[in-house]
Amino acid sequence: MAGGETGLPEEGLSLWLTEWKREAEDSWTGHHLLASVGGAAAGQIDFLRHPDGQAVKVVVLRVHPDFQRRGLAGVMMDALYAACPTAWINHGWRTVEGAYWWNGYRDPAPQRNVHNRPPAEWAVYFDAVEVAADKAQNAHLNGAYGLDGHRQDVYRYGERLEAEAALHAAAFRPDPPVRIDPAAQPLHGAVRLVLPPAVHDYVHDGAQDPRARAAALLEHVGHGNLPREAYWNTTRQAAFADAHREELFAQSPPGAPATHVVFTLSPLDISARPGACALATSVDFQRHPGDVAVEVTELSWRRAGRPYVTHAAGFAPAVAAAIAPFSAQDASKAYRDRYDEEGFLRVSARGNAPPFADRAAQIQAVADRLLRGRASRARTSPPRPAAPQAAVPPPQTPQRRVPGPGRRA
Known part of the structure; x- marks a missing residue:
């Protein structure tokens, strides 16, 4: 050999x-x-x-x-x-x-x-x-x-x-097929992405907050664009194996490293989705024409050439998303109300929550610390010097006359 x-x-x-x-x-x-x-x-x-x-x-x-x-x-x-x-x-x-x-x-x-x-x-x-x-x-x-x-x-x-x-x-004794129950465990599906250089550098920067990088990846893909052609596996490793297999047969632009992203979903019921098929270790949605509402609990990603370095971040609470429909005509009303024609969140679906609403407790803690420090400095600060006997009035800036109608300045 x-x-x-x-x-x-x-x-x-x-x-x-x-x-x-x-x-x-x-x-x-x-x-x-x-x-x-x-x-x-x-x-x-x-x-x-x-x-x-x-x-x-x-x-x-x-x-x-x-x-x-x-x-x-x-x-x-x-x-x-x-x-x-x-x-x-x-x-x-x-x-x-x-x-x-x-x-x-x-x-x-x-x-x-x-x-x-x-x-x-x-x-x-x-x-x-x-x-x-x-x-x-x-x-x-x-x-x-x-x-x-x-x-x-x-x-x-x-x-x-x-x-x-x-x-x-x-x-001959044929055994009956074995199929998983998608409602009994999380599911994992992979997508292969060639990201813009700035996005690629950011999401693979281990010094940055992993949850923020995961959110940026989800925004880049689009909440309504989870891959419909992926098999949704019972293990994350099987999903990464699917991405690696795709990598072998893919044609990438020179100098553009690919990123393999795995979405982890909460268990879901597929009984009401025609065409969805449970296999031995995965679920196939490719013959289900419509969208599939899901909840993303975790994102994992790695460079195609560096499978030994895997980044991951969980979402608590889970993020509402959807497996993309086969075509715009197959999208449900709920999908069209939440996502635009390209599968990205509509402005109305983002809600009216003020910026940093999910960081309210952290911001309040910082504010309290600043107020405590300010009060402490006020108690220990030296007395102010006495005011001068004769205060000099500040110079006044002469006002410019504004010409009225029919007058020149």
Whole structure:
């Protein structure tokens, strides 16, 4: 797996796992194994993992054209095997390109490939009939293009498998999907921002008040512009992972560092919002056309290139905000009354509270301290000197005559 052996650079190659958000029909969790080279997205494996971790289904393997034929696909597949060291691996059916790649790939654990073992060993995890169909598809491609396809490892390769698969089909036990209850915990959603230089410098200045910086970020985004295309996760770290994934595929202007911002919301009920969907670890509002009124309890943010420095500030009380509607026509009356066409607070929605109303106690304490100091100085101040015997009247400034109508000055 060394870079020099695969044709990839020794430095700048990174692999990491992130969640694959999907509306599942079972309890298998979705994952992306992403590869980046020099900070650019280079390849990806999409796969599903059984809840007990003992079975994996590869769905898609893809490599960016700029990084093909350099061994990256093999590096990613080896990493998947290493991440699931005891699991059954189901590679499914292959395309023509996939068949050629598999023909040259060295399977690190052929004994864990379900295509190489009898269904009685793995049929509880995978539908035996479906696996037989995938094997038949792969056998056809191998025969059509003259590929070996690791024939010596494949169990009963090329023989009719329908009858045997049918014997074990009943062993397959699909589990029902697991979905979160959005009303049971806070939700976290991320947005990737390229801020104006002055705003960027201010919000990342650790010497400034974090709550004021969080308020400035919220004002910059707009209270009615919380991201509707974000997945709202059960953890803040999952939201930051979403932002990092977007970072890999984003095209930023040169010299403009991005900021990843995570909004933390109070628990909310989605039952009355058509199209909103609870997934295994997140909530998807993308198919709900209207706005969603929420309460922001905390903001967290970090520079894209410095994930180890995270700024955060809480709001007490929570700040009323909204996930943006799909379009202006889909906005509710309450949203239109509170936010303008661009999603920013209307003047009327800001209320008539005087400036610094939330700092009344602090200001009063300062005023009391000043008054106490003034009284103390009055008690200890020296007596004033006696007034002079003859006071000299101050000089009077001569008044200028103002000409009346018809007169010259």
